[in-house]
Amino acid sequence: MHTPRKSSKTPWLRKQIALSLAMGALIVTVPDCVYAEDETVFQLDQVEVTANRIEQKVAQSPNDVTVVTGEQIQLKNATTVAEALNGVSGIIVESNGGSGGRTIPYILGSDRIVVLIDGKRVNLPQGVAGSNGGVDLSTMMLPGNVDRIEVVRGGGSALYGADAVGGVINIITKKSSGATQGTATVAAGNYGGRLYELSVGGQENKTHWFIGGHQDLNDGQRGNAHYEGKSANIRLDQDLRDGEALSFTYDYYSSYSGVPGSLQYLSLTDYQDILRHNWSMAYTRQHADGIRTLRYYDNEQVYSGDIGGDFRDQNKVRAFEYQDSARLNRDNLLTWGSEWRKDEVTSTGEGNTPHSGITRAVFIQDQISIGDHATWTVGLRHDDNSLYGTHWLPKLSFLYQGNAQTSYFANWGKVFRAPRFDDLYGNDGWGNTGNPNLRPETGWTAEVGVKSKLNAANEATLSVFKRTLKDAIRWQPEDPSDPWSSYHPQNIDQLTTTGFNLSLTSRLSEAITSDIGYTYLDSKDQSGAWIGDPHNSFHLGFNLRYAHFRQNITASYMDETGTGASKVGGYFTVNTSLNYDLDPQSSLFLTVNNLFDKKYEAYKNYPANRRTFLLGMKKRL
Numbered sequence: 134m135h136t137p138r139k140s141s142k143t144p145w146l147r148k149q150i151a152l153s154l155a156m157g158a159l160i161v162t163v164p165d166c167v168y169a170e171d172e173t174v175f176q177l178d179q180v181e182v183t184a185n186r187i188e189q190k191v192a193q194s195p196n197d198v199t200v201v202t203g204e205q206i207q208l209k210n211a212t213t214v215a216e217a218l219n220g221v222s223g224i225i226v227e228s229n230g231g232s233g234g235r236t237i238p239y240i241l242g243s244d245r246i247v248v249l250i251d252g253k254r255v256n257l258p259q260g261v262a263g264s265n266g267g268v269d270l271s272t273m274m275l276p277g278n279v280d281r282i283e284v285v286r287g288g289g290s291a292l293y294g295a296d297a298v299g300g301v302i303n304i305i306t307k308k309s310s311g312a313t314q315g316t317a318t319v320a321a322g323n324y325g326g327r328l329y330e331l332s333v334g335g336q337e338n339k340t341h342w343f344i345g346g347h348q349d350l351n352d353g354q355r356g357n358a359h360y361e362g363k364s365a366n367i368r369l370d371q372d373l374r375d376g377e378a379l380s381f382t383y384d385y386y387s388s389y390s391g392v393p394g395s396l397q398y399l400s401l402t403d404y405q406d407i408l409r410h411n412w413s414m415a416y417t418r419q420h421a422d423g424i425r426t427l428r429y430y431d432n433e434q435v436y437s438g439d440i441g442g443d444f445r446d447q448n449k450v451r452a453f454e455y456q457d458s459a460r461l462n463r464d465n466l467l468t469w470g471s472e473w474r475k476d477e478v479t480s481t482g483e484g485n486t487p488h489s490g491i492t493r494a495v496f497i498q499d500q501i502s503i504g505d506h507a508t509w510t511v512g513l514r515h516d517d518n519s520l521y522g523t524h525w526l527p528k529l530s531f532l533y534q535g536n537a538q539t540s541y542f543a544n545w546g547k548v549f550r551a552p553r554f555d556d557l558y559g560n561d562g563w564g565n566t567g568n569p570n571l572r573p574e575t576g577w578t579a580e581v582g583v584k585s586k587l588n589a590a591n592e593a594t595l596s597v598f599k600r601t602l603k604d605a606i607r608w609q610p611e612d613p614s615d616p617w618s619s620y621h622p623q624n625i626d627q628l629t630t631t632g633f634n635l636s637l638t639s640r641l642s643e644a645i646t647s648d649i650g651y652t653y654l655d656s657k658d659q660s661g662a663w664i665g666d667p668h669n670s671f672h673l674g675f676n677l678r679y680a681h682f683r684q685n686i687t688a689s690y691m692d693e694t695g696t697g698a699s700k701v702g703g704y705f706t707v708n709t710s711l712n713y714d715l716d717p718q719s720s721l722f723l724t725v726n727n728l729f730d731k732k733y734e735a736y737k738n739y740p741a742n743r744r745t746f747l748l749g750m751k752k753r754l
Contacts, residue, residue: 320749
C-alpha cells in the first residue's frame with residue numbers, strides 16, 4: 134500500500150516555517166529601515182528607582198540593574214510578568230507546567246527575592262510550595278499601564294528587609310495623562326488559547342485615571358490542564374498643589390485551573406482556585422531633593438481547591454510605609470524611611486490556626502559624592518519582627534565614573550530570609566510539620582563590576598559576585614532510611630554561590646538591535662557539594678523594525694538543574710513575537726513560544742509546554 138508523502142513532509146514543513154520565523158529579523162537589510170525615535174535600545178541611559186530608592190540612571194547605580202521598558206514589553210506582546218522577564222540576563226523563570234502552574238523567578242540562582250509593584254511588597258508570608266521564596270509569577274498578569282520593570286541583582290535587605298537575598302524585581306506602572314485613550318486586544322491560538330484585553334485611561338483637569346481588564350483561557354496540553362484567569366486593575370491619581378498628589382490602586386485576580394500532577398502521579402480531578410484583592414492609598418510630594426511618600430497597602434489572597442484533599446490558604450498583608458530624602462549639602466543626599474507590616478496566614482496546611490507576625494523597620498542611607506567622579510553609598514536598616522527578632526542590615530556601595538563612557542562599581546551588604554509561615558507552623562495531617570524554633574537564614578552578598586558604552590553602537594555590563602548564607606532551611610526526613618518518613622524543616626545548610634553576569638547590547642543596523650546575556654554560577658553547600666543551580670545560562674535576543682513590521686526573537690539556554698532524583702537536563706528554547714501595523718490605530722500580532730517544539734522539563738516529571746501560538750489584533754480606541 135502506498136504511504137502518502139504528506140506525512141513525511143509535515144515535520145520538514147514545520148521546521149521550515151519555524152526557521153523562517155526565527156530568521157526573519159536577520160534577512161532584511163534594507164537601507165531605509167529606521168527605529169522610531171521613542172524606541173529605547175540601550176540600558177545605561179535608563180532611569181531606575183529600585184536599587185537605592187532614589188531616581189538615578191542605570192549608569193550611575195552601584196548595582197547590576199536591568200530595566201525592561203514598556204516598549205520592550207509591547208514588542209514581546211507579553212501578558213504576564215514571567216513573559217516580560219524572558220531573556221533578561223541573570224534571571225531564570227521556572228514553571229512546573231502550563232498556564233496556572235507554579236512559576237518561580239530566580240535571580241543569580243536564588244529564589245529568595247522580593248517582588249514589588251510600585252514599591253509595594255507582594256511576597257506571600259506563607260511562602261510558595263516547592264520554593265524558598267514567596268512569589269508565584271503565574272498569578273501576575275501585566276496591567277496595561279506598566280511603564281517598566283526594574284531588576285536589581287544582588288542583596289537588597291538593607292533597603293527592603295527579609296527575603297531580598299538574590300535581588301529585587303519592581304513592576305512600575307505609569308500615571309495616565311492627556312486625552313482619554315484605550316486599547317482593545319483579541320487573540321486566539323492552539324490548545325484552545327484565547328485572550329481578551331481592554332484598557333482605558335486619561336486625564337480630566339487634575340484627575341488621572343486608568344482601568345484595565347484581562348482574561349486568558351486555554352485547554353492546556355495535558356489532561357486536566359485547563360486554565361481560566363481574569364484580572365482587573367485600577368489606578369487613580371489626584372494632583373493637589375506644590376507637587377503634592379494622592380493615588381489609589383486596586384488589583385484583582387482570580388483563576389481556576391486543573392492540576393494534572395506529575396507524570397508519576399497523574400490526576401484528572403484535582404483543581405485550584407486563586408482569588409486576590411490588593412489595594413493601596415498613597416500621598417506623595419515631589420520636591421527638589423526627591424519624593425516624600427506616605428503609603429498604606431492591603432493585600433489579600435485566598436488559594437483553595439482539591440489536590441489530594443481539600444485545602445484553603447489565606448494570606449493577608451497590611452502595611453504602612455514612609456520615605457523621604459533631603460540634600461544636606463552639595464555632596465550628601467540623605468534618604469530615610471520606616472515600615473510597619475503585619476503578615477497573617479490561616480491555612481488548612483497549618484491546622485487552620487491563625488498565625489501572624491509584625492515587622493517594624495527603619496532605614497537610612499547617605500549618598501556621598503567625592504568630587505565629580507566618585508560616590509559612596511552607606512545604608513543601614515533595623516528590622517524588628519515579633520517572630521524572628523531583630524536584625525541590623527548594613528550596606529556599603531561605591532561607584533567610580535572613570536569617564537563619560539565607563540563606570541566601575543562595588544557593593545557589599547548583609548542579607549537575611551525569614552522562615553515562611555509553612556516552615557514554622559506547617560501541618561499537612563500526614564506527620565509533616567513545621568518547626569517554630571527555626572532561625573532566619575543570614576549572610577552577605579558582594580559584587581564588583583563595570584558598565585561601559587563601548588562605542589556608539591555597543592554597551593556592556595560585567596559583574597562578579599559572591600553570596601553566602603548560613604542556617605539555610607531544608608526539610609529533612611525524620612528517618613532517612615524510611616521512604617515513608619515524615620519531614621520537618623531544620624537550619625542545617627551553609628550555602629555559597631560565586632559567579633558572574635555579562636550583558637551586551639548592540640545596534641547592528643538602523644533596523645536591528647541585539648542583546649546577549651550570560652550567567653555563570655557555582656553554588657555549593659557546607660560540604661562542597663553542588664546544590665543544583667545551573668552552572669551556565671545564556672540568552673540571545675534580536676529586535677527588528679522595518680516600516681510597519683516589528684519582530685522580537687529570544688533564544689535561551691539553561692544547564693541541567695537539581696540534584697539526585699530531581700535532576701533535569703539542560704534545554705534550549707526560542708520564542709518569537711511579530712507585529713504588523715495595519716494603520717496608526719490597528720495592528721496584528723503573532724506570538725510563538727517554544728518555536729522549535731522542544732520537549733523538556735524545568736521540574737522533574739512536569740513537562741513544559743510544547744509549541745504554542747497566539748494570533749490576534751490590537752486596536753487603539
